[in-house]
Amino acid sequence: MKSIAARLSALGLAGVLAISGGYIAMHEGEVLGSYVDPVGIMTACYGSTGKHVAPGQTFSQDECLYMLAADLQLHNAQLMQAVKVPLSEGEHVAYLSFHYNVGAGSFRSSTLLRLLNAEQRVDACHQLSRWVYANGKKLRGLVKRRQHELEMCLRDLDLRLAANAN
Helix, strand or coil: CCHHHHHHHHCCHHHHHHHHHHHHHHHHHHEEEECCCCCCCCCCCCEEECCCCCCCCEECCCHHHHHHHHHHHHHHHHHHHHHHCCCCCHHHHHHHHHHHHHHHHHCCCCCHHHHHHHHCHHHHHHHHHHHEEECECCCCHHHHHHHHHHHHHHHHHHHHHHHHHH
C-alpha cells in the first residue's frame, strides 16, 4: 500500500501538506469510522472533527483520505493566516501537526505563536512540549507526538544555527 503522503500527493496536495498528512496520520492512526477522542470530541478517520462526523459512522480508506486532505488544506490556511514569519519545512510540518491537533483557537491564543511571530523560533518550538495534557491528564500519546513535533521543528533551525555559527 502506498504511504499516506504519496496518496495525498496523488490527490494533488504538494510538498509540506503531503508530508504533514503522513506525519499526522502516523500520530492520529486510521480509524475507518467515528469515535470519541480522549477529550470527548466526536472524531473520525485520521482525527477529522466537525459537523460531518456523527456517532456510528463508517468510512472507506478513500473517504478518510479525502477528509484528511480537506482538513489539511483548512488547517494550513488557518495556520498561515496566524503566522507572520516564513517557516522552514520542519517548522511548517510540526506546527501544522500541532494546529491540526489543538485547533485554530488554541493555536491563535498560544504563547507558541506569540514567540514564533516575534522570531524567537527555538523558544517557540520548545512550547510544543507543554501541550501534553487532555482534560488535565498527561497522555503518553501526546508526549510522544510533541517530542516528534519538537524534533521536526528544530531540525532545520539546528542547521541554520550551525551555519550562522561558522
